[in-house]
Amino acid sequence: MDILIIHQNFPGQYKHLAPALAARGDRVVALTLKVTKPVTWQGVRVLPYTLHRGNGQNVHPWLVDFETKLVRAEACHGAATKLREQGLMPDVILAHPGWGESLFLKDVWPEARLGLYCELYHEAGYPHTGFDPEFPGTEGPREPLRLRMKNLNNRLHFEVGDAGLSPTRFQADTFPAPFRERITVAHDGIDTDAVAPDPEARLALESGRTLTRDDEVITFVNRNLEPYRGYHVFMRALPELLRRRPAAQVVLLGGEGTSYGARPPEGRTWKQIFIDEVRGGIADADWARVHFLGRVPYERFLSLIRVSRAHVYLTYPFVLSWSLLEAMSAGAAIVASDVAPVREAITDGETGLLVDFFDRAGLLDRVEALLDDPDLRTRLGAAARAHVAGAYDLRRVALPAQLDWVDRLARLTPRPPRD
Incomplete structure (x- = not known):
């Protein structure tokens, strides 16, 4: 089978799937902004595309x-047109539509099947919007209008996408029913x-101290330290x-x-805004126990995550x-916010402890419960790892499903x- 993969930051979500397709004998080509000249990566022929314009003024x-x-999409x-002229005729196109790149590919290869990585549809209703009243949307009561425009790319892809793939049920369920019915849930894999x-x-x-399981x-781990991921809480x-x-040693x-x-x-x-907010209430000796590692x-x-007693x-x-599932896979004992996407991975009291996102006192109590009870930590950590191995394992579950x-x-x- 001939397969074309589109991702501006290839391999992105196709880090495991693309090499697996090549390894089983499919001819796999990737088109991306990440390279400047053709290269081969794990059996995949990776080709560049180039942007020819930037954004306009006063848009x-x-x-x-x-x-x-x-x-x-235009680039x-x-x-793609040049690749077709050179003889490339993919049976399947796999694309993350989030950057718009795949919008016109069916115009080049109408006979190909287009599979979309469905990461998120932007919903205007609570709790997707207005969850945290401290940080309302940028447009206030007009936020649903802005989100409707933000979904324009998603909606145009619905017209040409043959099927979708979402890593979690929560993400798949954000999409409108007509397209949700074409979405398969299969995680990227741990x-x-x-x-x-x-x-x-x-x-x-950096202080010279080395932390161990003792x-x-x-x-606390996130790609960026920001309110969306509860840094302020x-x-x-x-x-x-x-x-x-x-x-305690606290590592962020x-x-x-x-x-x-x-x-x-x-x-x-x-990061600095909330350091400044709390620093005055923390003694210097205590602040020395807080460690920001950056990326x-x-x-x-x-x-x-392997030395963590409470994550x-x-x-x-x-x-x-991904970091949550990886922490679970490493056997960490976890306290997490009680919201729908987390409940899909963690059952309270069985594979971790859940707490209301805004409940600071509850968060403190649950962290202390883990720190004071080695048996509880061991039980929750082992159950978390077992759950991830059974539901999200890369080689035995996720990759076969993909x-x-x-x-x-x-x-x-x-x-x-569609015109």
Whole structure:
């Protein structure tokens, strides 16, 4: 089978699927902005495409997002046209539509089947919008109108997409019913063989101290430290947490940018804003027990979750972080926010402890419950790992499901482009 994969940051979500397709004998080509010249990666021929224009001036702010996607779609259409002239005729096209790249590919290959990675449809109703009253949407009561425009790219892809793939049921269910019926839920996969507990794990800190499983380590991990992932809730609980746990070492991992939601005031970061808010209530000796690692190599992240006694994961109702499932796979005992995407992965009292996102006192109590009860930590951590191995394991669950989805996609009658 001939397969074309489109992703501006290839391999992205196709890190495991693309090589698996190539390994079984499919001819796999990827089109991406990430390379500047053709290369071969794990059996996949990776080709560049190039943007030929930027955004226009004085564009309505609600249209800037779509215009960016349109620029990529136009560039991909041009590159795809040249590939067709060179003889490429894919049976299946796999694309993450989030950057608009796949919007016009059915115009080049109307006979191909287009499979879309369905990450999220932006819903205007609570709790998807207005979950955290401290950080309302940028447009106030007009926020549903802005989100409707933001979904324009999703809706146009519905017209040409033959089938969808979502990593979680929560994400699939954000999509409108007519397209949701064409979405298969199969997670990207967690390598539970590699992400496993290690009683000898060690985490070296810049201070010169090395943390091990013998230390009382509380961890908090996100791509960026920001409200969407509950950074403000955790930081506001930090002064009391340090007072209650005089032996605890608190380690936070995450960058200073903004991945989701509102941006901080110009020239500031959410990380520093909430440090400034709580720092006055924390003694210097206690602050020395708080460690911000920034962004780190993957092996260092694994060391972090392996030495954790209590791992805190907070999020709005949104895309579930890989880091949560990886922490579970490593056998960490977890306190997480009680929202729908988390409940899909964690059952309260069985594979972790859940707490209301805004309940600072409840968060503190549940973290302390883990720290004070080794048997509870052991039970929850073992059950969390078992659940991830059974439901999300890369080689035994997720990848076979993804390959089966590709094969079923290839048997569909392709939907033609729509005017």
